[in-house]
Amino acid sequence: MTDARKDIDQLIAKLAEQGYIASSAIATTLYIAQQLERPILIEGPPGVGKTELANATAAMLAKPLFRLQCYEGLDESKALYDWKYSKQLLYVQVLKEQLHDILDGTDGLANAVERLHNFDDIFYSERFLEPRPLLKSLQSENGAVLLIDEIDKADYEFESLLLEILADFSVTLPEIGTLKATHKPLVILTSNNTRDLSDALKRRCLHLYIPFPEAKLESRIVQSRVPAVPDELRRQLVNFVHGVRKLDLKKQPAISETIDWARSLLLLHCNSLSRELVEDTLNVLLKYEEDINMVSPELHGLIKRADSNL
Amino acid sequence: MDETLLQFIRHLRNHGLAISTAETLDAMRVVATLGYSDPSLLRDGLASCLAKTVDDHSNFAECFERFFQTQVGAHPNETSDTTSDKPSDDTENNGEGDGAGEGEGAGAGAGNGQGSGGTGSSQRDSATLNEVIRAAAEAGLENIQFRTQRGVYRRKILNALNDEQKQSDIQQLLDAGEDEQAHLLEQLRQHQIATVKEVIDRQLLLNNDAAGKQLRDATLKDTSLSAMEHYHRERLPPLIRKLAKKLASRHRQRHKRARRGKLDLGKTLRRNIAYGGIPFHRFWKTTRKDKSDIFVLCDISGSVSAWSRVLLLFVQALSDVLPNTRSFIFCGQSIEVTDLFKQYPADEAMAIIQQRHGLGGSDYGLALNSFWNQIEDKLNRRSCVIILGDGRGNGGDTGIEALRSIYHRAKLVLWFNPESHYSWNTGDSEIRRYQSASHYVAECGSLRKLERLLDQLLSLLR
Numbered sequence: 001m002t003d004a005r006k007d008i009d010q011l012i013a014k015l016a017e018q019g020y021i022a023s024s025a026i027a028t029t030l031y032i033a034q035q036l037e038r039p040i041l042i043e044g045p046p047g048v049g050k051t052e053l054a055n056a057t058a059a060m061l062a063k064p065l066f067r068l069q070c071y072e073g074l075d076e077s078k079a080l081y082d083w084k085y086s087k088q089l090l091y092v093q094v095l096k097e098q099l100h101d102i103l104d105g106t107d108g109l110a111n112a113v114e115r116l117h118n119f120d121d122i123f124y125s126e127r128f129l130e131p132r133p134l135l136k137s138l139q140s141e142n143g144a145v146l147l148i149d150e151i152d153k154a155d156y157e158f159e160s161l162l163l164e165i166l167a168d169f170s171v172t173l174p175e176i177g178t179l180k181a182t183h184k185p186l187v188i189l190t191s192n193n194t195r196d197l198s199d200a201l202k203r204r205c206l207h208l209y210i211p212f213p214e215a216k217l218e219s220r221i222v223q224s225r226v227p228a229v230p231d232e233l234r235r236q237l238v239n240f241v242h243g244v245r246k247l248d249l250k251k252q253p254a255i256s257e258t259i260d261w262a263r264s265l266l267l268l269h270c271n272s273l274s275r276e277l278v279e280d281t282l283n284v285l286l287k288y289e290e291d292i293n294m295v296s297p298e299l300h301g302l303i304k305r306a307d308s309n310l
Numbered sequence: 311m312d313e314t315l316l317q318f319i320r321h322l323r324n325h326g327l328a329i330s331t332a333e334t335l336d337a338m339r340v341v342a343t344l345g346y347s348d349p350s351l352l353r354d355g356l357a358s359c360l361a362k363t364v365d366d367h368s369n370f371a372e373c374f375e376r377f378f379q380t381q382v383g384a385h386p387n388e389t390s391d392t393t394s395d396k397p398s399d400d401t402e403n404n405g406e407g408d409g410a411g412e413g414e415g416a417g418a419g420a421g422n423g424q425g426s427g428g429t430g431s432s433q434r435d436s437a438t439l440n441e442v443i444r445a446a447a448e449a450g451l452e453n454i455q456f457r458t459q460r461g462v463y464r465r466k467i468l469n470a471l472n473d474e475q476k477q478s479d480i481q482q483l484l485d486a487g488e489d490e491q492a493h494l495l496e497q498l499r500q501h502q503i504a505t506v507k508e509v510i511d512r513q514l515l516l517n518n519d520a521a522g523k524q525l526r527d528a529t530l531k532d533t534s535l536s537a538m539e540h541y542h543r544e545r546l547p548p549l550i551r552k553l554a555k556k557l558a559s560r561h562r563q564r565h566k567r568a569r570r571g572k573l574d575l576g577k578t579l580r581r582n583i584a585y586g587g588i589p590f591h592r593f594w595k596t597t598r599k600d601k602s603d604i605f606v607l608c609d610i611s612g613s614v615s616a617w618s619r620v621l622l623l624f625v626q627a628l629s630d631v632l633p634n635t636r637s638f639i640f641c642g643q644s645i646e647v648t649d650l651f652k653q654y655p656a657d658e659a660m661a662i663i664q665q666r667h668g669l670g671g672s673d674y675g676l677a678l679n680s681f682w683n684q685i686e687d688k689l690n691r692r693s694c695v696i697i698l699g700d701g702r703g704n705g706g707d708t709g710i711e712a713l714r715s716i717y718h719r720a721k722l723v724l725w726f727n728p729e730s731h732y733s734w735n736t737g738d739s740e741i742r743r744y745q746s747a748s749h750y751v752a753e754c755g756s757l758r759k760l761e762r763l764l765d766q767l768l769s770l771l772r
Contacts, residue, residue, distance in 0.1 A: 004344045005351055028344075028354035035343045036336060036359075043364060086590055093588070193364070198559070202362040203330055209367050 007031060020049070020056035021221045029208040030057065039166050039187035041151075041202065044210035047254025049221075050190040051149055053210075057186065058145035066140075066185075067147045068133040070154035076161055080171060082130045088123050124175040134165060135179070143183035151201075152191040159201050166204045213255065215242050221255060226262040236273045237262060239306035241285065244295060250288045261285050273303050315341055317452060319360070321377050324517045327366055333359055349378065377516065435505075438498075442505045445470035451513050456522055460510055467506050473499070531758045546757075547623055547657055553761050554627030561631050561768040602692040602721065602771050604635045607681055609699035610663065611641045611672035617728040619660055620757065621698050622647075624764060626656045631768065636685075639663055640677035641670040644684060672699065674740070675707025682712040686719075694722040694771065697748070700729045701741035708740050714747040722770070723748040726763065730755055 011027045022030070030053075033040045042050045058065035068079055106112045131139060137146035151159070165171060169181040189205060191197060213221065219238045222229065229237075241258050253261075261284045270277055278299055286292050295302070315337060319329055336359040344355045353374050361370035449466035476499050483492035527549055577593040606625055608618035618639065625635055636648045645667055650659045689695075695716055703709075717723050725748045727734065727741060734741045745751050754760040 005348055008351070024350065025354040025357070028351055029358040032340055032343065032355050032358055036339050038336065038359075040358075041362075085592070089588055089590060196363075196555075196559070199328070199362075203332055205362075206336075206358040207362045207367075208358055209364055 018056040018059045039205045041189045041205035042208045047256040048210045054147040054188040065145045066133045066137040080134045084128045084130045137185040138181040144185040146185045146187045148189045151189045152194045225259045243302045249291045253285045550623045558631045605695045607638045607697045610639045642673045644681040674703040675709040678709030678712040689719040693720045696724045698726045717747045725751040726754045
């Protein structure tokens with residue numbers, strides 16, 4: 001039992017090597033996903049490192065990452081596989097002559113067709129198959145990490161398409177048959193929660209919710225991403241961001257914004273937060289005019305609080 | 311089988327988390343890999359496979375906390391290998407055994423939730439608790455569903471604890487004149503009974519009165535709203551949201567399927583002339599589906615306000631699948647409230663509407679005319695108008711002309727009447743006249759009827 005804890009701690013350490021500071025909940029889910037060979041569905045506000053987790057995991061496992069960005073209208077010919085239509089046509093044109101030779105000496109239509117039947121469905125074989133990310137990840141030699149990003153943006157029917165892959169790690173192509181994964185890939189799905197996903201999809205996945213991190217964890221994340229920021233400033237800016245998140249904003253600043261802000265403060269060579277400085281760089285942190293207007297009058301208090309509490 | 315885990319899952323289900331068998335199997339594998347020794351690890355692990363939405367996560371955390379706390383001493387038994395970690399319990403039980411004159415099979419068949427016990431006086435308490443829990447398991451306490459079953463289960467558990475035997479023992483002692491001994495035994499017995507009560511109450515809390523709630527929901531769906539108590543109406547919004555979610559998920563899928571393209575033969579041939587007519591590039595016909603608009607007009611005067619509330623809540627909850635919807639309410643003048651619903655959560659918006667515009671008798675003439683004036687330029691053959699009202703205009707102007715103009719312009723005019731069919735056209739009801747100027751007048755007496763109507767409407771609009 002303590003083995004599991006040890007493994008998970010190790011996982012956290014290994015992810016940290018890739019620059020990803022994982023909370024215990026994240027590492028536990030990742031560990032279980034590996035043990036159970038289940039996909040992970042990650043939800044959470046934008047910018048908390050959902051996609052980044054997939055990148056870090058792929059780097060950690062030293063496996064290729066196949067990324068499928070979802071959008072409305074995505075269908076199987078773009079996600080799963082397609083036939084190399086032009087190649088098929090080209091071959092048909094080129095092989096016209098060959099066909100003459102093959103059919104030479106046959107008498108009657110029935111015989112000709114009979115002889116053609118001996119050549120199977122050559123134009124619908126794997127050679128003419130154009131694998132897309134989903135199929136690629138199933139066919140990879142040594143396993144892979146498959147990232148299906150922002151699944152909530154895809155259509156409903158695309159979710160149904162995914163079910164077979166998520167449950168059995170296999171794909172059924174009508175023309176060829178069922179292709180099974182050589183090595184089961186680690187599948188990570190992310191969702192921004194713009195709509196509810198179907199229960200069937202959820203049932204097949206482990207669910208991980210990544211909220212905004214606590215101040216301590218966020219401070220460590222900033223430290224790992226922007227190591228040059230002095231400790232004092234880091235503490236201040238993380239506290240400041242946490243103060244800002246308590247306000248009713250249109251878009252709350254996420255971790256990625258905190259990191260960007262830390263970088264820009266570093267560029268400006270400052271060692272502590274001051275009112276002017278924050279005013280000038282607030283647009284890095286907040287992406288809406290209304291939000292900036294909302295935060296501006298509160299700046300004094302926010303900076304003071306960021307300075308005082310730990 | 312891991313009985314503790316199954317119990318926990320039942321507990322979660324009682325608290326409204328939908329957990330399938332497949333997920334239960336997953337949870338078992340999770341427990342097998344993680345073990346019970348590290349609570350936080352177990353919580354994170356189980357959460358990932360049992361809680362599948364953000365709301366579920368907080369719900370899960372609460373349930374986890376409560377469940378594993380009530381499992382006194384927090385040592386859920388791992389099927390049969392209980393022998394190694396229970397030596398302290400055995401001695402306690404034995405020590406207590408002669409005092410209570412019971413000597414239950416100590417430790418051997420240790421049921422779930424073994425107490426680890428404290429020191430001194432609490433030692434006796436925990437031993438009693440152990441006994442009671444074991445007896446409760448025997449009596450099948452975890453199946454308790456209704457508050458009214460408490461008495462039955464108390465009886466069963468006390469029987470399992472041999473309470474009658476104890477009573478007669480005490481009586482015998484009293485008869486023999488050993489008052490002090492009898493008094494002591496009686497005290498112990500009372501303590502045991504109190505513990506039984508506690509255990510039952512706790513189990514009831516764990517089960518969360520789930521069956522009772524289910525029964526109530528089922529009844530609420532079929533009850534006419536006018537006959538419903540105020541107390542029960544409070545329970546409606548979550549129920550409506552649940553129904554709406556079901557409807558939405560059913561209709562979303564169909565919607566997408568209707569938008570498939572076909573091969574555009576003409577364009578494909580034209581564009582491929584350069585390749586000698588061999589279709590290297592293909593072009594697809596795309597079908598564009600016109601979005602329809604929905605206008606909802608609700609009477610919020612006293613007689614039907616409860617229904618308007620339900621319909622508006624329903625429409626808001628369906629906003630995901632319904633195309634552009636604009637909501638209006640009226641007592642006299644028709645007022646648009648679409649923005650209110652955008653600004654505030656549905657419940658709050660309803661309260662504001664009721665406060666600002668509520669009360670008063672309905673004036674259909676003014677309402678329909680002002681409604682027509684507001685939407686005249688927006689109405690077209692894709693629009694669908696839903697009017698909810700009982701058609702009782704208190705003898706005033708009916709506004710039938712305005713309704714007729716709407717009828718001619720819109721694709722569909724539906725009139726939802728909360729009154730039962732039998733009372734239409736009685737008294738000051740003008741529903742017959744309105745019938746002539748709308749496509750369909752439907753009775754929406756109960757929540758289930760309304761759900762069915764909206765279901766049909768959704769299929770029609772797609």
